[in-house]
């Protein structure tokens with residue numbers, strides 16, 4: 387089992403960005419729509435337009451007032467975008483408004499790409515662009531029996547430039563955000579997740595437990611006498627050991643999603659769908675594998691061992707802090723009992739001590 391830890395946070399960032407832009411845009415749209423409906427009313431324009439403008443203005447105001455509570459921005463934006471730009475297309479159809487109606491259509495790509503997403507917004511604004519051009523050409527042909535080709539070509543070129551620029555900008559913004567999130571989530575030395583991600587991963591497993599009753603385990607590992615290793619062979623050798631241990635943990639977990647460097651020489655592994663006895667088996671296998679492994683460094687073979695503390699959910703705590711504390715206390719006990727050993731759940735006894 388694996389899950390994508392970056393995307394929920396990324397989605398959250400994008401959501402905040404959209405909301406702050408929306409606040410300004412909805413206020414402007416409400417003012418324009420209500421202003422237009424008033425001016426069209428006083429100049430005796432077509433009633434259907436006045437009603438549509440009033441409805442859009444009111445919708446924008448309600449949306450603006452409820453923006454903090456609205457969960458699905460796309461669900462609110464989609465009817466607004468489709469209604470506004472359908473009215474624009476209808477306006478283009480009326481010969482008198484054909485060209486200036488097309489200017490308004492240029493707002494479609496930035497709005498739909500920003501507020502309904504890259505793929506959906508790209509397709510939607512592409513369809514509306516083509517529709518607008520077809521309606522513009524048709525309304526000219528109906529009125530004059532001729533096509534103003536330069537106007538159509540200029541309109542199409544501007545639309546394509548705006549559409550592609552917005553698409554590239556939005557794509558690059560999302561990629562940059564993903565990259566930044568990834569940098570912030572990982573430990574630069576070993577490449578595995580840092581401690582900030584642990585609580586998030588824990589919440590995901592806790593949810594799995596609440597929904598399906600699956601227990602899971604946490605292993606806290608700390609390298610024994612790491613200071614001595616650093617002092618004897620130097621910090622570069624120590625770094626090599628840390629990288630090798632991270633690699634072994636990733637291999638043991640089959641996925642990197644559940645391995646974390648807590649800082650210094652301390653690591654954490656989460657074991658999904660794991661009870662107390664399989665956690666001990668897993669931890670012991672890992673401990674022995676590490677103890678039997680040699681890290682090549684210059685012309686040395688570096689040997690090192692780890693001590694491990696285990697906590698199993700839901701037996702060992704009722705929240706993250708208590709759960710983590712339990713694993714930490716058992717790690718401390720493992721150190722106290724002579725290192726290179728595992729202390730498991732239950733009655734906090736040593737499961738196996740070093741040879």
Ligand SMILES: Nc1nc2c(ncn2[C@@H]2O[C@H](COP(=O)(O)OP(=O)(O)OP(=O)(O)O)[C@@H](O)[C@H]2O)c(=O)[nH]1
Pocket residue numbers: 575608609610611612613614616620621622623624625628649650651721725
């Ligand atoms: N090479 C290297 N060393 C680090 C890094 N982070 C922390 N250390 C070193 O890790 C050592 C931790 O030492 P201690 O906390 O005394 O732990 P220990 O020597 O492993 O002793 P026990 O944990 O009690 O077995 C210190 O010497 C730190 O300088 C790192 O990123 N690279």
